[in-house]
Amino acid sequence: MNRCEKCKLSSLGNKYRVCIPPPQDKIRGCLISRDPTSEFLPPLEKYKQLPAYQKRILWFDAPPIWLCNKIEDFVNFSEKPQGMCKLRQFFDCQCYWTHLHKCPTCKSRKKQNFIQDRMSGMVEDFPPFRYSTAKACANNWFESEFDKYELKDKIIITCGTYVKKFFSQWSKQHLIENNIRVINLPHPSDANCGNGWSWNKNSIQKERITDEIYKLLHLLDADVD
Numbered sequence: 001m002n003r004c005e006k007c008k009l010s011s012l013g014n015k016y017r018v019c020i021p022p023p024q025d026k027i028r029g030c031l032i033s034r035d036p037t038s039e040f041l042p043p044l045e046k047y048k049q050l051p052a053y054q055k056r057i058l059w060f061d062a063p064p065i066w067l068c069n070k071i072e073d074f075v076n077f078s079e080k081p082q083g084m085c086k087l088r089q090f091f092d093c094q095c096y097w098t099h100l101h102k103c104p105t106c107k108s109r110k111k112q113n114f115i116q117d118r119m120s121g122m123v124e125d126f127p128p129f130r131y132s133t134a135k136a137c138a139n140n141w142f143e144s145e146f147d148k149y150e151l152k153d154k155i156i157i158t159c160g161t162y163v164k165k166f167f168s169q170w171s172k173q174h175l176i177e178n179n180i181r182v183i184n185l186p187h188p189s190d191a192n193c194g195n196g197w198s199w200n201k202n203s204i205q206k207e208r209i210t211d212e213i214y215k216l217l218h219l220l221d222a223d224v225d
Helices: 007-010 040-047 063-074 081-094 111-117 131-148 159-174 206-222
Strands: 029-033 095-099 154-161 182-185
Touching: 029 063, 029 081, 029 159, 063 081, 063 095, 063 154, 063 182, 063 206, 081 095, 081 206, 095 131, 095 159, 131 159, 154 159, 182 206
Parallel strands: 029 095, 029 154, 154 182
Antiparallel strands: none
16 A cells, blocks of 8 residues: 555645665664655756765755754864864765655745645645644654664654654654663754754754764774774
8 A cells, every 4th residue: 555645645646755775785774754845856856867986865954964063063074184084974875864754845835825725726836834744744653763873763854843853753763772872962054043942052952962063983992884
């Protein structure tokens, strides 16, 4: 059975579910972002046409490279090039990248306008993000992804509040209780610079975020064969 059949987005004729090819190297971890945007589809198609030796996740102007850059700045990695090199190698070649919400969303469209346009017959392929839809989508797909790529005992990085919220609940239900291998980081968007769970260095969460970063680095060192 098609896993998307019962999703309410299927009625929109949305046939653009984003599946990013896994890395060529041994998978050591997984980065979970919130949702791809419709703008991500053209570069993804170009990426799929690249030869295998050119396929590196940091090729995208997207969360993996944003996260690398945020981490480098947050802990002043310019003075520790070896650590940054390991981090980039992990994200580029050894990290499976997926999303909570698999279908693209339209960031510029407000929810109320989307609903009004649907009622008036103006069909939009790419809806705004809704956590309820993302949760249903992830419940449909995560278990098969974790089985396929054997992610249960790998390093898992959640990217942003929504992903952290969902994964903390989902992992308990699926007996993924090894929290020492789960890294929770803020979404690396430049807009995420408030006083809470963000990359603001003056935030009250700075120490907690720094701990998560060094926890990730420790896991990368410990997992080297």
